[in-house]
Amino acid sequence: MRDRLEQLRGEALERLQAVSDPGTLSELRVHYLGKKGQLTEILRGMGALSAEERPVIGQVANDVRAAIEAVIAEKQEQFDRAETARRLQAETIDVTLPGKKPVRGGIHPLTKVTQEIEDIFLGMGYQIAEGPEVETDFYNFEALNLPKNHPARDMQDSFYLTDDILLRTHTSPVQIRAMRAAGGKTPLKVICPGKVYRRDDDDATHSFMFHQIEALVVGPNIRMSDLKGTLLQFVQALYGPKTQIRLRPSFFPFTEPSAEVDVTCSQCGGSGCRMCKHTGWIEILGCGMVHPKVLEYGGYDPKEVTGFAIGMGVERIAILKYDIDDIRHFYNNDLRFLGQFARM
């Protein structure tokens, strides 16, 4: 009986090894291991064995069954793998063809730059103040220490609607409105973004309508060194931590002292390039300590409080950031232009 079992093992393993399709494998499984299979048939003779022999032969029979099952399982797995591979092969597509994208849109580059600047100041604890684009002469000029016939009004010829009402020439009137709204409270920390208008002939670098962002801080002990500290913090957030600033004395009627601010060129880092005209510096904004008269118009006592103000042109910053060749692109709304800014 032991011999028959060993013979069965030999024959079964040989035949199973040769199987090349799952159908035959299944037939052989039934043939050897099924209820009416060869192994069962041999084991029917167990009853004739002695009590000593029976466990020994039983062990042999189990070994034979296990060996056959192992080969069948191995074969089955082979066939399964092959079948999966065939299916995957059949399902293969050209992954280099373009995908089905959601339609792409985007916000305007000026809005992007504005929001970036807003976010920096929001992080520094500023509120965003807004005001009308159509302003009175009082808020746009007088309250900013620009009385009628002031020579500095030359600097910004304006679009008047009536003798007393005009399109604002800067966002500074919002500073006055923000101060008045604060009702003398300190500290006041606001930025004022928005559209402004000047009588300029449009060309590659001038537009009669453009955007400004101004910042204003008023408090009991605001120093010019605070202005410099704030500027440095701001430009390093905007252009990177290595950015440095340089202040040049200048003149604005609403600040005293006043300064124009250069930053180290973000393109070359200060070594000199086409962008900075080989000076290493780029002028990006104007600033100063709020003029006492302006504080008074804002409802503050200049003996009690001081303040600083910063003003910049959004277009200029965007032009420098993206190296844009013509300011008019911002308002033509050419999709070939806008599309270039629809990403991080």
Added chain:
Amino acid sequence: MNVSYRWLNEYIDLNGVEPKKLAEMMTRGGIEIDSVPSRNLGVSGVVVGYVKTREKHPDADKLSVCTVDAGTGEDLQIVCGAPNAAAGIKIPVALVGAKLPGGLQIKRAKLRGVESQGMLCSARELGINDKLLPKEQQEGLYVLPQDSEIGRDILDVLALDDSVLELDLTPNRSDCLSMLGVAYEASALTGRPVRLPDLSLRESEGKTSDRVQVSIADQELCSRYSARLIRGVKIGPSPLWMQNRLIAAGVRPISNIVDITNYVMLEYGQPLHAFDAAKVAGGRIEVRLAREGEILVTLDGQERKLEPHMLVIADAEKAIALAGVMGGLNSEVTADTVDIILESARFDGGSVRRTSRQLGLRSEASARFEKEVDPSRVPEALDRAAGLMVALAGGTAAEGVAEAVVSLPEPVAVDLSLDRVNRFLGTSLPADEVRTIWSRLGFEAKEAAEGVWRVTVPTRRGGIYRDVDLIEEVARLHGYDEIPTTPIEGPTTTGALTKPQAIRREVRNVLAGAGLYEAICYNVTSPERVGLFPSLNGDEDGVRAIPLAMPMSEERSLLRTSLLSSLIEAAAYNQSRRTGDVALFEIASVFHAKELPLAELPQEKPRLAFLLAGSRVPASWNRPAAPADFYEAKGVLEAVFERLGLGDRVSYEAAQPEGFHPGRTAAVKLETDGGPVALGYVGQLHPDLQKEFDLGDAFAAEIDLAEVYAPAGAGIVYRSLPRYPSVERDLAVVVGRETAGAALVSAVRKAAGDLLESVRVFDVYTGERLGADKKSVALALVYRHAERTLTDEEVAEAHRLALAELEQSFGAELRK
């Protein structure tokens, strides 16, 4: 202001401070210097020569052959083409080996067979702007004065070995519209002293006041007028050194008398004027307002109609000058002039400015008066010019001045403490350094106690009235770079967007995410554009677009009253550039006047508009193009409102506003606590309008944002997830084609009761089988009870009620 570095050295010793270095110092100190061009554009080897003989060229009519002594030891033979070449004149000679601007190098040459050992030069060939030369010098050879030294380097003779500082002055630094002002600034920066011009004047017999009487009729507009009488002048050219300086400053030399007035104006910043005394009737000078209809021919030959607000200088009979702006032709100094009345005065800046603007007449004088001249310079400049006329024009100065004085200026005194300076700047300057700054500025500072000053500001520095003005002087001379950087002290503040700001950002993000690009259009537009969408203009009683008082063009003459009027233009712009698929939005304010002309600030309404044209989704290899349609546009709008949490409060009903397709447009309404509010429209643009702008089908919306701000973004209320199953039942009915789908939905919602969780339209069908005036609408209804599983009977009853309502209210028939 153009400042000759060489000339400046006359007032301050700048030895060792090169022009570029000085420019850098001045810029860092607040006087911006744009550039520092050299006056020598590349001239070398050019010297003064004397033309001994001039013969005609044997073979060329227009050429001459000159023998020239250029101090080289032997006479040079030079062929010359200039018509004014003549024996006896002195001219610039470019010797062989000389270089001229533009890289021209002079070589020995033969011209039409005659040897030429150099070249005789015109001013232009030396790189001098010939517009700045006296008229007689603009053509041909540059004829030098007879006393020019033969062989001397022309760079020296014409002072070309010089650089010009081009000052870009801010309005507060008009003190630097003069050489002396610049010298004071250089002195403050370098600590070197200023050397003032020699003001000594030898007066001759006879008093000025015997011949000239001055009176000021309008005392508001002229605070001081001084005149001197200079007799017996000989009109001729001014000396070359003076001409050189004027040219360097950009002023054209004219004659000795005129040049002296200009020279002293540049020196002191005080404009002067010379009258021919013989033409001043009665020797009377009156400063008065122009008479109604008075006419004056100014020096430029233009006839000027004067207005009664304009200030003039008049003699006993007539106006002879426009005060501070330009002289009159009737009193002009000419070649025959013998006696001069010299004017030095202070006119009101605002008045000069108004007159000069109104007449479109700007001069070096008006530019200075406009910014207010230093009153203390009036007599100084007068004496300086008189002295020069005596020295350079052979005149004699009569004794004293004829003068009228309304008021004399008091220097301003300002109190300031060291503590205030340091607290304001955030510095810790010692008193010594601030003291040094006062002394360098030439400001007298009395120190009551250590670091407590009363600073007297000289009148030459107008515009310094307050402590902060003085602090600025300290800051700029100490150096802005030397001020530390500090963080702001005090309580921290919160930075946050206001709700409207947050809403606008959210809306931008929704729209960009939905595939639209943000546009920014001009806020001014043309009358035609303003009229395109009257229904978006607010008031029922018509457009009140606000015109600009003085528009630069018709295209930009009114403030826009709607955003779509600009977006349609942007869409057309893109489609004309073959970008057929347009999806643009804009968020901006429009401007509506309550009445015109404006008596108060107009309404500024924040709006959202968008426009879709062409395909929303472009065709791809595996997907067909999806052309934009009404429902795309409406869907975009719905997405916006849903993001704002207003999806349930906004409704749409058919509307026919002008400019839109009458069958494809909806009025958008918002349900608010105060009742429904009209927000705007969404729809297809009217085909006529599409055609006018050469657009394909275009779908657009414009919405007022202000109404949305308050209800938007109401707090999110969480509902726990359902624990019991829902039951879904469809309901397809045939109704009249005109029936609004939204009405069916809301009727079902009401009729089916609380068990109805949601209802949506999933199919709309029209076809011949139904009849032309019918449509089939299929609704999917979802029923659910929050606390238990629904029974079939409950659902059937609710569904029956829904159908009954549709049958009753809309004549609906259940579709089988």
